[in-house]
Amino acid sequence: MTLPPLPLPQSPEYARACAALGVPCRWAEATLPGGALLRWQVQARRLPLLGEVALLSRGPVTAEPAQAEAWLGELRPPGPLLLNAEGVSVAALRKAGFWPLLTPATLALLPLGPEAQMRAALRQKWRNRLTRAEGAGLSLRRLPLHGGHWLLAAEAAQASARRYRNLPPPFLAAFARANPGAALVWEARQQGSPVAAIAVLRHGRMASWTTGVSTPQGRAANAMNLLLWEAMRWLAAEGHEQLDLGILNSDDSPGIAHFKLGTGARLHRLAGTWLRSRALAPLARHLPKGLAT
Template identity: 80%
Template sequence: MTDLPLPLPQSPEYARACAVLGITCRVGEDMLPGAAALRWQLQTRRLPLVGTVSLLSRGPVAAQPADAESWLREWRMAEPLVLNADGLSGAALRRAGFWPLLTPATLALVPLGPETEMRAALRQKWRNRLARGARGNLALRRMPLQGAHWLLGAEAAQARARRYRNLPPAFLAAFAKANPGAALIWEARQGGTPVAAIAVLRHGRMASWTTGVATAQGRAANAMPLLLWEAMRWLAARGHDQLDLGILNDDDAPGVTRFKLGTGARPHRLGGTWLRCRALAPLARHLPKGLAT
């Protein structure tokens, strides 16, 4: 299964970080008819008034969507399952007895590879900002993520101010502790003063940009394009072939969306959030299509 690109919530690295935090992940690797392999990883929690609920985020992971659909139809665990779907159609989920909860989000995924190809994929304005950043007097450095780094506190404050949710600093610290060398920070300094930084988590063939903060001075110096470009080059050179930049949100942060797409990222639409439980499964199979797309 290691040859499949595993999204962060489906990776062994994520499970190890959860273990540090006292959260247990159940993992399965199944062989399907025809020797096709499939991997799933879920968390199980007990919620007030609801009972035990399992969460399967961006899985199961299979080479072909049809293999994942077949696995879902055979789901036999007793507790309700909340599924953040990836690569599964609404029709397939309805047939498997899932009920729609939330509409799909769209991610930005950057293909990583030869530097010439990555540079050619950059949008012109992004490339111009990168060139201006490279001509500036910014000093860059890469380092292992540590809980005491200023980026984590600055990111938490930024998330509160802008009212968005992100992986909490405690999870990033746990990921770094559980996976030495897999949690990294790229930092830019100007005149000895830190002006921008990003955090990236490595997980198999994929990596995820989870955190980024730039001061007004850093934004004026175009530090963020330079940091992200250096991270892309470094990751590609070490065999990663995809960088997940997270959710695109045109309504709340159009500037962030333009920045992410400027890297050459491809929009990747997820399948929405769904619930499967025994009581609702027969009804879900007969939902009007308009309620489950």
């Protein structure tokens, strides 16, 4: 039985980027009873008070969630383990001795496929804006991401001004260097000047939209709709099955969530961020249910 598409933090491409930044990852794979595969990738982090911590983000990955829960129950990490859980239940995490730290996040995951199918899945307002953008005289180009592209500096400034956290530009640049051809920019220009751009990271059968910046001129021309649509078409033609549009934060403006969901993306809720340590495990198993949801 094959694995589902690997989320970015569980991909070999992510591990190569981390290694380039001096943060090694280790991964393992097991065949579970019944033939299901399970894969997990862990990176080492040093955190205040906890010291050396193993971080397992968006994993473990398997086509059989029940098997992942059984695996968690048998897990005995030598030190603290921070888990950003994917595909496992709160009950299984509590039973395995994990302590809840952060409430679950919700992602927007976009299925990719035939162009006609993707266009039909667009919400009406999104499709109307795309049609207007196609007639706005924008010139588009796709190019490999590099550390000097204007998008990275613009994204850093935008994140600072709006007070949100994203994959930092040094990581994106390292990903591009470590995985030639896997970090791409779609850029829109109007009368020769850039008005919008997005960055997409490719990792196996999945891809992740990580960054997007638009000027007032770009917003007036609905450039982001056209850029994302062109990226969707190209990624689908290259065999990618899914595009991760990122977290729908509670502090996002309604427009950002509407934009992501207008593509036809589906909601995908994670299980939250949990900590397992020898000291806390016995207490975690007896937490009141209201503290672990």
